Amino acid sequence: MNMQQTVTMNGLDVQAATETVAALKADASLAKFQFRARNVWVDGGENRSTIRGFYGVGREDDSRTADFEFVNGEPPVLLGKNEGANPVEFLLHGLAGCVTTTLILHATMRGITIEKLSTELEGDIDLYGLLGLDPEVSPGYREIRIRMHIEADCTDEELDDLLAAAKAHSPVCNTVCRPVPVVLNRA
Structure with missing residues (x-):
């Protein structure tokens, strides 16, 4: 009987992650x-x-x-x-979740064990933009700040690289950080 044990790192199945990457590279x-x-x-x-x-x-x-x-x-x-x-709070929730998941995925692919991870987010909005009271004021966030508290089995330099990878590869962070076309029309 072949008893194959699932190897996990940071809660992810390492073999499944490796097979997924290989499948994506192949097709x-x-x-x-x-x-x-x-x-x-x-x-x-x-x-x-x-x-x-x-x-x-x-x-x-x-x-x-x-x-x-x-x-x-x-x-x-x-x-x-x-x-x-409210929706702008959900955006912070989505951003936190995506950056966290991306960081965990990249840590696992690099063989880094995350022992503890928590995130705090803050974003600043001026209602003059939302209400159309000043055309010069953007209705969206003016700035979003993310503070990640991380304990991991790696060097500070590896942790900085991991944070950069999380920001660069998080789909939500990437969507927020660059203009994305949004098509809004009546059905």
Whole structure:
């Protein structure tokens, strides 16, 4: 009987990661993914997004049996009722999650064990942009600051390289850091 033990590092299956990279190198079309979300307005600042299916590795994914639901809301000072985090807070959540996951993936590929990792994010927005009160003020974040607290079995230089890789290769960070065309039209 062949008892193959799964080797994990940072919670990831090392062999599966290696096989995934090899498969992508062998067939670049497998790397093309499409993620989707649906959103319905409820009332005031409240709306709900559902996420389930996506396309990746050459096919429609069927691993999810139920929708993920996210409630978007606003605090009272922004005319809401605290129904949920607001969309710019969700953006920080998405950014934190993506940079963290990217860092873990790259650490694993480099043989670095992460012992502890936590992240704090802050972003500054001026409502003059959102409300159209000053055309010179951007409605988006003016700056986002990410502080990662990391304990790992590597040198400070390797850790700095790992942080740079996480920023450079995180899909959400890359999307936020460069202009991305967004097409908005009526259905």
